[in-house]
Amino acid sequence: MNYPLWDVPVIGGGILIAIISIIHVFISHFAVGAGVFNVLTERMARRARDAALLAFVRRHSFVLLLVSMVVGALTGVGIWFAIGLVHPTGTSALIHVFVWAWAIEWIIFVVEVVTAFVYVYGWDRLPPQIHQRIGWMYAVSSWLSLFVINGILTFMLTPGEWLATRDVWDAFFNPTFWPSLVLRTLVALALAGLVTLLLSTLQTDDVLRERFVTYTAQWVLYPLIGMIPAGFWYIAQLPQDVARWFEGSSAPLTMFFMLSALFTGLILAVLLFAALRQPRHFTWPVALLIMFFGLLATASTEMVREAIRRPFLIRDYLYSNAVRVDEVESINRTGILAHARWVPVRQVTPETVRQAGQAVFDVQCRICHTIHGFNGIAALTATWREETMYAFLGHMHEVKPFMPPFLGTDAERRALAAWIVSLQQ
Structure with a gap:
């Protein structure tokens, strides 16, 4: 109410934010998982003196830099631009509650950017041990960025004791913080594996393609399995009235929830019955298809996460139409x-x-x-x-x-x- 209206024709501001956010969430989670994949795979390749695997992870690191620092950075800025215009009241509230968290996250992001560039351009310029340390610095800083953003996002759904105490620690370490962090970490590892699986299928050497497809398919498989108990843990921490939405009280929400489970199940099935059984015959169109399934699963899950917060932007504090709960009576x-x-x-x-x-x-x-x-x-x-x-x-x-x-x-x-x-x- 305190800001001018920014009207987005035809699609509306909410859908604009959703489009930008889904792309950014996919890329940012890939970037977190890819950091871990790169440094662990480099370590394994150097120990085994595996030149082919080392060359593969080197190419993968360049893809990570290109995608995360171009598309990821643009969509990150796009989110701030869109939410600042569509929902300035909500944006202002999150900045004021988490002012120090945002400041810390921006410092972490600078470390993330610098170490990503040093890692990619340091392959022939740095000693192996130093290069791997830079890789670990990138992996840790990107995960810490996820750690901070996760606290802010989960606060919007489950502010917990903050509603009474107004303590930033109560806001940050809210009831869904830990299950969401575990779930997002597993998603990050799986998405990194899906992108790497696609790159594996582009190998021209049949023997190398078979090796790399098997390795990257296994990398995706274990986080996918881990998502099942993590997902149930997350749902168990939701407020009771929100948890009922998963029982069919909202048809659109149930549909998106089922789509998320469906696409995740399809990825798991393709991995088990194609990539791991016949890795030599696993082709790039199939790998591209299941990576697209990963994007659709991400989109469906994010739609569910946004929907279960309704009618609030910040539960029990700020309605989705930018009116604070304490303003209602007046x-x-x-x-x-x-x-x-x-x-x-x-x-x-x-x-x-x-x-x-x-x-x-x-x-x-x-x-x-x-x-x-x-x-x-x-x-x-x-x-x-x-x-x-x-x-x-x-x-x-x-x-x-x-x-x-x-x-x-x-x-x-x-x-x-x-x-x-x-x-x-």
């Missing part, structure tokens, strides 16, 4: 238009009903809904009468628990209902 008493800074009208009059209705929509609904695009309010209510719309607005948080309650006066509620129904014309 807004219902004096009206949301009186609280909003960037609206053309401050109260509802017979002359300003339509204008006030759209202003209420912009303040309360625009973050999740477009007018005529994705999740468009016009199409969703195309057959509704005004009284139906008015009644629904008063109980929408009960009918659809993932939506915040309507906030404002009765006149504002009627104005919003009238404006939405007018879109049918």
Whole structure:
């Protein structure tokens, strides 16, 4: 309410953030896992004096640098740009709660960038022991970056004792911190293996291709198996009302959850019955396909993680429409238009009903809904009468628990209902 509206045509701001975030999550987790893969594989290759394996991991390290420092960096900046414009209130809240965590993460990121470049360009310039130490520095710093971001993301769903204490340690080490960290670490290792598996299939030598496919398929297999108990551990730590969503109370959430499990299962099946059984005949199109399955599993899982937080951006503190829980009573008493800074009208009059209705929509609904695009309010209510719309607005948080309650006066509620129904014309 305290910031101007940034309208993203057709798709809406939420979908824009989702698109950028899914790409970034895939790449950033790959970068974390790839750091561990590179340094362990280099260590093994040097001990065995395996020149072919050493050459392979060298090429892989260049792919890591190219993907993470170009696409990963661009999407990382893109996330900050998008969330800062679409949800400035939520972004501000996270910065203020975790100001020192963000500062530490940015220092870690600088270390990550420097060590990645030194590692890639130090293959022929550094002694083997020093080179491996640089590799470990990259691997540890990239995982520490995951450690910090994991604390902030899990806080949004399970702020825990922070709601009462306002202590940053309670916010960071919240109820889902540890299971989420274990799960994300396993995901990072698996995604690194999927990308490396694709690179393995590009080997022209049949013997080397068979060796590398077997090695990288095993690298993916064990984290995938570990995700099963880690996933159950994570779900067990969720609030009881959130855990019920996995039992079918939300059809879209259940669908995305099942898609995540399906794509993960397909990856596991292809590894067991193709990559490990017939590694010499495992081709790059199949490897590319299961890497795409990994992207789809990542996307589905992230959609679930975002959905189970609804109707909040920060559970029990900030609604998804940027209204704090402690503001609700005041807004219902004096009206949301009186609280909003960037609206053309401050109260509802017979002359300003339509204008006030759209202003209420912009303040309360625009973050999740477009007018005529994705999740468009016009199409969703195309057959509704005004009284139906008015009644629904008063109980929408009960009918659809993932939506915040309507906030404002009765006149504002009627104005919003009238404006939405007018879109049918």
